[in-house]
Amino acid sequence: MTRRTFHREPEAVRQNDLIAATLDSVAELGLAGATVREVANRAGVTPGLIRRYFDNKERLVAAAYRTFIADLIETAAAGCGDGPAHRRLAGLIRASVTPPVADGRTLSIWAAFIGTVNSDPVMAEAHREGYQAFRDLIEHLVGECLRERGTDASQQLIRRHAIVLNALLDGLWIEISMGGDDFSSVDVVRIALDSTATLLGIDPAEFRE
Amino acid sequence: MTRRTFHREPEAVRQNDLIAATLDSVAELGLAGATVREVANRAGVTPGLIRRYFDNKERLVAAAYRTFIADLIETAAAGCGDGPAHRRLAGLIRASVTPPVADGRTLSIWAAFIGTVNSDPVMAEAHREGYQAFRDLIEHLVGECLRERGTDASQQLIRRHAIVLNALLDGLWIEISMGGDDFSSVDVVRIALDSTATLLGIDPAEFRE
DNA sequence: GCAGTAATTAATCAAGTGTATAATTTCAAA
DNA sequence: TTTGAAATTATACACTTGATTAATTACTGC
Secondary structure (H helix, E strand, O other): OOOOOOOOOOHHHHHHHHHHHHHHHHHHHOHHHOOHHHHHHHOOOOHHHHHHHOOOHHHHHHHHHHHHHHHHHHHHHHOOOOOOHHHHHHHHHHHHOOOOOOOHHHHHHHHHHHHHHOOOHHHHHHHHHHHHHHHHHHHHHHHHHHHHOOOOOOHHHHHHHHHHHHHHHHHHHHHHHHOOOOOOOOOHHHHHHHHHHHHHOOOHHHHOO | OOOOOOOOOOHHHHHHHHHHHHHHHHHHHOHHHOOHHHHHHHOOOOHHHHHHHOOOHHHHHHHHHHHHHHHHHHHHHHOOOOOOHHHHHHHHHHHHOOOOOOOHHHHHHHHHHHHHHOOOHHHHHHHHHHHHHHHHHHHHHHHHHHHHHOOOOOHHHHHHHHHHHHHHHHHHHHHHHHOOOOOOOOOHHHHHHHHHHHHHOOOHHHHOO
16 A cells, blocks of 8 residues: 655645635635645645644634735735725725625635634734734725815824724625625615715715716 | 432523523634533533433524524614604614624624534524514614605615615624724714714714704 | 422543654755 | 655544433422
């Protein structure tokens, strides 16, 4: 009986593969289904190897969460493009409520991880980082947007708008990704843009370009 | 060596105790920590007993989710009180962004359960029921609110407003419950009420009474 | 008070978990 | 071609999990 053949991979590649396999497992089987063996199988590797790249399973899962959140925010932020602030904000909003950001698989992974934040300090820290990044991005954009329009842009007002806008985007993202409702007849992008404009006191027609 | 003493309980009481113990376990230890033994310990009972009241662990967890969501919505809806529609809507909003609805423990349980919805059909159904109930409640209140004010209350407009409002409330609820940000200096209730009024085209001063 | 029934406990099982380690294989350098 | 170090596999272990069953206990009705 002969051993299975294998070939070596650079450290970065193997880590990426293991993380990707972890996210796939979580998406399809839930966090409980992301066992060491399941992940190893999906990565085309034996379970023992995981321990060479991650001290333990907890670290692997935390690493998977970090890259997941980072990618998610990066994808959303990529929708900004460049141009005047209100255009960049509109881009961010559009990206946030359409695939691949707003998507069932994405939501599943997010929810599975979020569920651990309260009972797992390592996950809590990984979460805080990513959340803060998105929050800062919105606050920055809102501030620029208000200044651009010459309206009152006090720090307090910016913060209030950022809180509300962040909540609206989170909520819409969840609603859409969840897929429970039938959004086929409504234009979710337009709803998101118009609502944002209304909240910020901008003319909707202008905001949605 | 003598057995531990015990006393019998009506079926409904035992079921409630087991469900409560399950929710406590989930809140403190995450879903993975809600093992049969942990739940039994918290309920002051031996593991075997669970099977007498719930066919298997999956059923227990699903039952816990159903009562959790039902209680949550009931608590939020209780904030409505009676009176004109816009007052009831304001009450619902206030209840949604303050304890015990907006609360870390509540969010932890919610998130843990949500994370299973995609990979577990039983949980998916339990989720759909509860979510639909809250969604209908908001849609109903928004409709009444618009008609009360004599403005356009087409089914389409009501639906749009309900989508946005539902998202806003979900998002605010998550933000506040998460506890990541410092909300000590901002009045979240006022923010929620003003934003809602703005979105619905109502005078904020009047809406927040 | 007594008997019978149903609730509850206690003990056990097989399966699956994360982890550890020794045996192998690959690959690059000499 | 050979050698040596590092990556990978294979195997095993101790533990936890959900489930099952028989023995015991508490309570109800007589």
